[in-house]
């Protein structure tokens with residue numbers, strides 16, 4: 263049962279990252295791609311946010327830059343999961359959300 267639960271969690275984390283990638287392309291990508299108005303979201307750029315929770319709080323309060331706070335809470339979590347995966351911080355762990363985010367540290 264433990265193995266099954268772990269497999270289910272890994273699967274849903276993968277789905278969350280894929281979902282977050284699509285949302286990111288739609289809501290964030292035009293600025294956060296090379297040559298856009300926003301900085302590239304590398305590991306080093308993200309590190310000062312401390313944890314996934316810090317990143318979530320920043321993104322929800324400030325992004326999209328021209329329309330902060332306009333997405334649903336779950337959409338922000340999915341986007342954060344994608345941003346962390348793209349920066350190599352998370353892989354197939356548990357989904358990124360209110361229960362896990364404080365424990366996901368952003369490496370310096």
Ligand code: HEC
Nearest residue numbers: 289290293299300301303307308321324325326327328341
């Ligand atoms: C209209 C352009 C624009 C859009 C759309 C946008 N951003 Fe930004 N973003 C910026 C700019 C400009 C900055 C740098 C200024 C700042 O930090 O407020 C920034 C900064 C950031 C930072 C901090 C990076 C750092 O180096 O400190 C993160 C994380 C971020 N954006 C994530 C997102 C996410 C996630 C979305 C989509 C929900 C998004 N942004 C949409 C323009 C944008």
